[in-house]
Amino acid sequence: MTSTTLTGSPAKKAPGFIARIGGQNLSLIGALVVVLALFGSLNGNYLSWNNxxxxxxxxxxxxxxxxxxTVVIICGGLDISVGSQAGLASVVSAMAFTSAGSNALAGMGAAVAVGLLVGVVNGVVIVYGRVNPTIATLAGLAAYKGVAQLLSDGRAQGYVLNDSIFIFLAxxxxxxxxxxxxxxxxxxxxVHxxxxxxxxxxxxxxLGGNDTAARLAGISINKYLVSVYGLIGMVAAVAGILLTARTGSGQPVSGSEGLELKAITAAALGGCALKGGKGGIGGTLLAVALLGALENGLTGQNINAFWQNVAQGLLLVVAVVIQQRRSGERAIGLPA
Structure with a gap:
């Protein structure tokens, strides 16, 4: 009797456990374990606490x-300009820090204000200009990078590592x-x-699941979309401040270029449906950890960074293919 109870109990509990974690997250955990085990066997220091x-x-x-x-994709949107926003915030934080007599809080406040501004601009262009989010933020990627380069003359600005707050952050x-x-x-x-x-x-x-139903339910779609893009700008500014703290100066391009692709890849790997309505922060964090572990392991094996870009691109394709298969949508160009 006892034996039957013990063997039957896990079988009953397992589906609920899997449902709570999610099949997508379990797959990411499995992939992360494989990556850690692989590079841990190749490099004795890989699994050290320091690494x-x-x-x-x-x-x-x-x-x-x-x-x-993740938030904006759940909404049914996309933001390709996040890397440029972080670079602009990095430059602004360092320049404001210097202009305010080495005042770190002034630099950070200016960066967050600029981040909020450019995020709201993205939202307004998308909502009231009726521009596709991909096109609008692609334009933002170029524009914000250009503004950062104009402000900084294309060079790193300021030096913040003589300030205790920036040192603490870094x-x-x-x-x-x-x-x-x-x-x-x-x-x-x-955010979770x-x-x-x-x-x-x-x-x-x-909004991402069915914007028509959301509108009929009385949800102010325009307000939500502008607010979400404003949130993106503020968090991108925080990322830019951390970039400044890590590098010791405001970086118009170096350190922020390519961040948008990494962010989208992590969100897609984490289970976000690119058409909106589905996704979560847990899966995104697992995907971020997987990408970081993979990049660190490849770097430790002295594998060319160009191959890391190839791996990142392949992971994005794999994530989207898996989504398409799970959704049951007809593939473009193939018969129904």
């Missing part, structure tokens, strides 16, 4: 952008964990709570 922290710090900026990219630790990782976890937790446990989150999922 785990290095991976965590390396993915913080990408992680912040991936978290808000090198500080709380409870043995780097501050940068704490910032990512706090932002991710806040918003999406899962508030009316705002439920309305965001509704």
């Amino acid at each position: 785990i922290q290095v991976i965590g710090q390396a993915v913080t900026i990408t992680g912040l952008l991936a978290v808000v990219q 090198r500080g630790k709380i409870a043995g964990l780097p501050v940068m990782i704490w910032i990512l976890l706090l932002v991710a937790a806040a 709570v918003m999406l899962k446990y508030t009316d705002i989150g439920r309305n965001i999922y509704a």
Whole structure:
């Protein structure tokens, strides 16, 4: 009797456990374990606590952008300009810091204000200009990068590592964990709570799932979309501030170029349906960790960085193919 109960219990509990975690997340966990085991066997220092922290710090900026990219994709939108927004915020934070007499809070405040402004501009162009989000933010990618280069004359600006606040952001630790990782976890937790446990989150999922039904339900679609893009701009500004802290100066392009592709790849790998209405922060964070572990492992094996770009592109394609297969949608160019 006891034996039957013990053997039967896991079988009953397993489906609920899998449902709570999600098949997509279980796949990511499995892939992450494989990557860690593979590179851990090739490099004795790969699984050391120091290297785990290095991976965590390396993915913080990408992680912040991936978290808000997840929100906008759930809405049914996209933001290709997040990397340029982070670069612009980085330049503004360093230049404002210098202009205000080495005042870190002034630099950070100016960066967040600019981030909010460019995010709202994206939202207004998309909503009121009736421009496709991909086209609007593609234009933003070029425009914000250009503004950052004009402001900085194409060069790194300022030097912030003589300031205790920037030093703390770049090198500080709380409870043995780097501050940068704490910032990512706090932002991710806040966005997760918003999406899962508030009316705002439920309305965001509704917008991406069926915008017509959402409109009929009385949801102000325009207000939500502009607000979401404003949120992206603010979090991108935080990423830009961390970029400034890590590099010691405002970076108009270096360090921010390519971040948009990494953020979209992480969101897609994490289970976001690119047509909207589906996704979550947990899956996105797992995908960010997987990308970071893979990149660190390849770098440790002295594999050319160009191959890392190839791997990243392939992962994005794989993620989209899996989504298409699961959704049952007809492939373009093939008979129904």
